Amino acid sequence: MADLIKTNRRDFLKIAGTAAGGLFIGFYWSGCDSPKMQVLSDDEVLAQAHNFNAFLSISPSGDVVIYSPNPELGQNIKTSFPMVVAEELDADWEKVRVFQANLDNDKFDRQLTGGSGAMPHSWERLRKAGATARHLLLVAAASQLEVDMDELATEKGEVIHKKSGKKIAYGDLVADASQLEAPEDVSLKHHKDFKIIGTPVKNVDNKAMFTGKPLFGLDFYREGMVNAMIQRPPFGMKIKSVDDSEAKKVPGVTDVVTFNNNVAIVGNTTWPLLKAKKLLKVTYEPDGTVESTEDHDRLFVELMDKGKAQVMRKDGNVDQAFSKAAKVVSAEYQCPFLSHSPMEPQNFFAHVKGDKVELVGPTQTPDRARMETAQLLDIPTENVSVEITRLGGGFGRRLRADFVVEAAELSKILNKPVKVTWSREDDMTGGAYRPAVRYKFQAALDEEGNMIGYKLRGVGINAGNTTRENNFPSGSVDNLLIESVNHSSPITTNAWRAPITNFLAYAEQSFIDEVALAVDKDPVKFRLELLDRAKNNPVGEIHYDVDRMKTVVETAAEKSNWGKDANVMQGFSVYFSHRSYVAQVANIEMENNQPVLKKITAVTDCGIVVNPTGANQQVRGGIVDGMGHAMFTNMTFKDGLPTQKNFDTYRLIRMKEVPEVDVHFIDNGIDPTGLGEPALPPTGGAIANAIYKATGKRLRSQPFIEQKEFSEFNLEIKRV
Structure with missing residues (x-):
């Protein structure tokens, strides 16, 4: 038999019994024990699919139904989670049916999407779900054939007797298997024996998306619901007066409601609401501090020199080290606020029915949506149900529940089912941006x-x-001081893809290049020297794996032919975030005395790659996202309102501007780590360092195109 890894069943709910011929395996992500398996017929499973979240079912026909509990926003979790279950089950992937699970805290732990933590958290739990079912099927087959289990193998939904070649389909075993008690221990495959994991699998929602089937929150419709769009105040302002007389005259508008410092336009469809919203006359007055970008620029200077800082880490005697230094290198880097700008603007459906609420829509944190709704309405959390649709992007914006609570509050006021939809302008101006930061x-x-x-x-x-x-370079420097200063602002912020590291990585990696060049050392060799010091003479605690980081550095240098072509100007960057390691090299060539970005090489260590197709897309998407926001996007404020309100003034990267991207993965057999975010942080630094190599111009602020150092050149983005 295949080389197996032994593990315990403690994370599972196992219930056994008999019913009309189907095998249902319920399992908890969080952990519990129960002596038996519950059996449901295939019809019962399908009929109750929305009510069961953590389960694997097999019908007498051999069809396998797997529910995916975490919200899907493009990170491929709805495909990769079932792949893990199907792998240990030895299922026929062609017979696997995948459904999005709804919120169920009784069956799931960490039912959210954020922090690139879904796969690391659920990896073993998913494997146990499939392995437990496979074990019971083998026991049932051994009984039917009157042979020892060791004589049996499984493959593509069948149990095979190795000596005789006789095969029994899973569907023919479920009635017997469902009556068996699950084992205390279950064996998991060795990764070298994987047949589904590590193979390219198409997104399970592809057909539905390509054919326009309803999947997203914007697609959701409920007979009898009303639509609403909301006018929100500038940051630091409150409503002084509302004139809604012209808005109410628009055909299709049924109501205008002022609530919680907002004004909602209500009607049957969104088009008249868009028109009516423009006719609202709302005046505001200050409700605290009203800030503009000029205020932030002043605050950065003041707080950098005089702000009371929180010491985050201190190693050695920093003052003494600087007093004895032969040379000191200093630099400051700054980044602006950014909008998340998912393709699908915020939207949510809510129906408040007495002390119960039904919520439907795209959320990264369904439990937060439930809790904040329950708190708002002062009802038990168990009275709030949450159905999760596919998300048209999120990047951290949908970690918040403000747009959910709006819908619930409005449904309560109107005593009707309500779907609140944000326009693109609402999405841009409605807050929860990436924080603006300056580093010294x-x-x-x-x-x-x-x-x-x-x-x-x-x-x-x-x-x-x-x-x-x-993070690196902590642990590699004898004397180190890291401090943080925060200014509280009425402008709301939120986690933005790869929180903090999305800009910090660019700043740190650019500065490390500055230091390397100041001592006339190759930037890659300089980083490797620091990593060797962290490995051999660590200072304080090391929170990253030095060997894994060194491997991606060395592999990226090899794959990119680092320093071997005099006509190619290269920039290097490496970063550890969300448990994973990514190194990137940007190639720039000079054409007609202008720098042309030709290629980005990326090497990623995220442990075992479950689905190469999805992983490749995650890395490429992270690079495009990191490149576009480093080079083009900026959000400024005037009197509490964003200056940029739509894509005509908020510049995003375009398809034709994406260079060649060469993606590689480190195959080390380590359990999977995060991948939704880690490819973004290194990108800005790699490009900025390549620009410096090509032009001698150091870019210390984003977006690059707005820096005076950049204005002398027209960096051409060549699509290959």
């Missing part, structure tokens, strides 16, 4: 060019901790 770096160098001291101070606008104090 200082490095102390000795006579031999070794970095003996390192300082980082981050100042953020509603950023919380502006640093990731335990």
